[in-house]
Amino acid sequence: MNAEAADNLLSDDVRAWIGRSDEPVRMEVSRRDIVKYSIATEQRNPRYLRGDEAPPMFLFGADKPLTPIPQLRADGLLEDQLLPDLPLKRVMAGGIKQRYHRPIKPGDVLIITRTITDIFQKQGSSRPLIFIVYDIRVTTEDGTLVMQETQSRINR
């Protein structure tokens, strides 16, 4: 292990973010948005292509607020409000685990809540990596559970 990898990149201030949530996002699901997503992901099931029901990964990104262009970072990503200031800035997708409770259909109004459940450091093949783990909970407005997700983001 090299000297850089041995450094602890996670200060107490960073770790204090574990357990924090951001403002829930309210999302009205439209048939047109489902159709756009289904075309872009090359779905084959007519139910998705007609927009009768959303594919399982349809909500990717919907947990984030819609940010005006001047507030985007130089890399094009939004300045995530639910993210501590990390010493590693480059972002990579990590992975996702989802559990489905109810299909998503046009006209649904969903409430999406995101909470940081873990922040940890790991040594990658050539450099240290910081993993930020989010718990994402999707319900209807009356509180019926639609989907639970664990999502990890990697800073390198």
Add this chain to the structure above:
Amino acid sequence: MPKLSELKPGDALPERQHLATNVSLFLYNAAVWNAHRIHYDEPYTTDVENHPGVIIDGPLQGDWLSQVVLDWLEDSGQLLEFEYTNRRASILGETLTAGGSVKAIDGTQVVVELFIRNEAGDITTPGQALVQLADGA
């Protein structure tokens, strides 16, 4: 469409090849409202973020994995759980193969192992799904 009575661990699901293009990546990133420049700005991607080329979105590959299961199931069952890990980046221009196989069967629930494989034969994105097959399937 899988028949529960005929399923056994190791059975392969139909594979599908995906060749992303600038246009398909543009549409995907517009649909999920993602402006990360590594998905469309090649000089930025190579010079600033040091990737070998424009990056195919990790969650797009995740979606392709979910389709391996959904297209196999047709209407004979339901996806209960799905997960994947983006293990290494895939570069625009690579043809990716999405596939999977039956890992375990417990009553009417089936665990399916999934993969995205690149042209070099490396698994870039492993995944897993838990499905509920309909009674009588």
